[in-house]
Amino acid sequence: MTVPQAPLLASVDLGSNSFRLQIYANNNGQLKVIDSFKQMVRFAAGLDEQKMLSEESQTRALDCLAKFGERLRGFSPEQVRVVATNTSRVAKNINQFIPKAEAALGFPIEVIAGREEARLIYTGVVHTLPPNGDKMLVIDIGGGSTEFVIGADLKPMQAESLALGCVTYSLRFFRDKITAKDFQAAISAARNEIQRISKMMKRTGWDFAIGTSGSAKSIRDVLAAEYTPSADITYEGMKKLAARIVSAGTVKKAKFNNLKPERIEVFAGGLAVMMAAFEELGIEKMSVTEAALRDGVFYDLIGRQLNEDMREQTTAEFQKRYHVSLNQATRVAETAQKFMESLCLARNVPVQDLATWQQFISWAGRLHEIGTDIAHTGYHKHSAYILENADMPGFSRKEQSMVSQLVLxxxxxxKKMTDIVGSNEMQWYAILSLRLAALFCRARTRLELPALMQLRSDQAGNGFTLRIDSKWLEAHPLIADALAYESSQWQKTDIPFTVQTL
Structure with a gap:
């Protein structure tokens, strides 16, 4: 039996720094990237003082578009959407370039307005982050413009685009040896631009800040490699990066770990713009998402409405993709949640904290066997590897890593979990709950748990005790043996697990 192939869609983002093509399989709106191309065209670097695109920059762009066009052969116009951003907006000779570009690519090109770019960026972010009612500030530093968006659901509350980007600011302020005066001049110039929208943005307000695209990801990656493993961008961290660049004289001589070679020329400009945004808007920290304009173009193309948590869609898609037994997965997840509830209620864990961990247990329980598609032996390791490294729309990097750890x-x-979990009491609760659920559900059939059963941790949080009906245990000798073995496993750690009969 031949399984019908999911329809393919493509988005093309002609940015001021790089051109990107992304091809997706559209599984009823579930985004699955199947191919991706990126080329650093440095389009904005081709603008002269009269805002005319140089022949050299046009040639670079056309060469890239010809490659994209080759990959898109066989696609119909309904399957492809192409958008061009700030450089195409400001170039005075863009109307002469666009026909040549469309001929090379084979598809029409939309030069979108700044606020439309902001809206599409926000659409990409909101479809790949779980909605929780909080307002988020999204900042996207591109090659020639920076977008600022605030919103809590599908429709943004505020969307603005300013003409400051990593390419234009790098060319304007950081052509030669970089000094402290150069950095301050770049930050001041960017702040002056951001002041036009800062009062309005602050009036709307936000609960957390999100960065997207190349500059934000580069700053995050360098900070994580050089100073702190945190996934967040902080102002103090960026000041250290700027000081190191000034001390070395150039970004290249600063020799940052985790900085991709193609980002070296534009890193200082992006850093200055981000520091200006932090200063002017009073941002304390910012997390980074992989979502970007190209994802918003995709969702806009299919006209999809976000009507449920993307993480739930992704979990269901993974169950289907890796041929999970839905009955067994549900049994393990629900049983684990019962054990977790028992542990947390006895310790008066806040309801919201319990709800958060019950979500993690649900995802881990429903996905714990995906590794059996590779091999049954050590399947939990295969499952954990997939969950740590796969593209999982909707999950943050931190959430994805937690689910992977619980499954492992x-x-x-x-004992292997000791260094991973450390002193995270709630994570130990979740791991024990999942281990016991897998143990009790091993027969893969419906099982009535004994009425007399309690799982508790001691008041100091230094161990666990399972009290269970002795007659029920006598009637289930395999489970009794498994519980005895489980107890011996926990004796290897500083958190003992004991079984007491009632």
């Missing part, structure tokens, strides 16, 4: 810990040697 749900069977096998408990």
């Amino acid at each position: 810990g749900h069977r096998g040697d408990v």
